[in-house]
Amino acid sequence: MSRSGQLVASGSVLVVVAVLSGCVRQAWVPAAPAASTTAVAGCPPVVVKPGQGVAIDYTDFVVHNGVTYLSGRPQTVTPSQLGPELFRVSCTFSELNDLTHAQLPDPTEHSAAFIPAQSPVFELKNWPATCRLAAQHHGTWHVYIATSDTAEAAMYKECGLEPEPSASSSTG
Numbered sequence: 001m002s003r004s005g006q007l008v009a010s011g012s013v014l015v016v017v018a019v020l021s022g023c024v025r026q027a028w029v030p031a032a033p034a035a036s037t038t039a040v041a042g043c044p045p046v047v048v049k050p051g052q053g054v055a056i057d058y059t060d061f062v063v064h065n066g067v068t069y070l071s072g073r074p075q076t077v078t079p080s081q082l083g084p085e086l087f088r089v090s091c092t093f094s095e096l097n098d099l100t101h102a103q104l105p106d107p108t109e110h111s112a113a114f115i116p117a118q119s120p121v122f123e124l125k126n127w128p129a130t131c132r133l134a135a136q137h138h139g140t141w142h143v144y145i146a147t148s149d150t151a152e153a154a155m156y157k158e159c160g161l162e163p164e165p166s167a168s169s170s171t172g
Helices: 003-021 093-100
Strands: 036-038 045-049 062-063 067-070 080-087 120-124 132-137 140-151 154-156
Touching: 003 154, 045 093
Parallel strands: none
Antiparallel strands: 036 045, 062 067, 067 140, 080 120, 120 132, 132 140, 140 154
């Protein structure tokens, strides 16, 4: 074999040895972390995507019978003004967001922004439950007024703005 033939043959052997020994590397591409679903009792499941974080600044709300009720500020409510307990909060969305830092689904039945899960929500005497509710959080009572939600805005229902005449009032 000629000298050039020996060089070509030995070069081929080197390439084969290099490939077999792993000297020639393919580019490594890390797999993107998969999204996970977080489940908290009483709350809707939340999809958590790695590398994404969301902090939501909630308006104080509670949902009952598919209606969203809003509270502006704490109000003085005494136990004698409370009607019967209507339900207990199933999910506190501000706590769910703090836990997951993820975009949350729409609020669900009996969920609230700040009322702790399992806390009672009451009717208010002299108000229909379709108009006003009351609940306590952070040590103070809050009155929640029913809203009519449209694509443009949420507006208080008119029935939540003026109390019903009490049964004891007389006309005359």
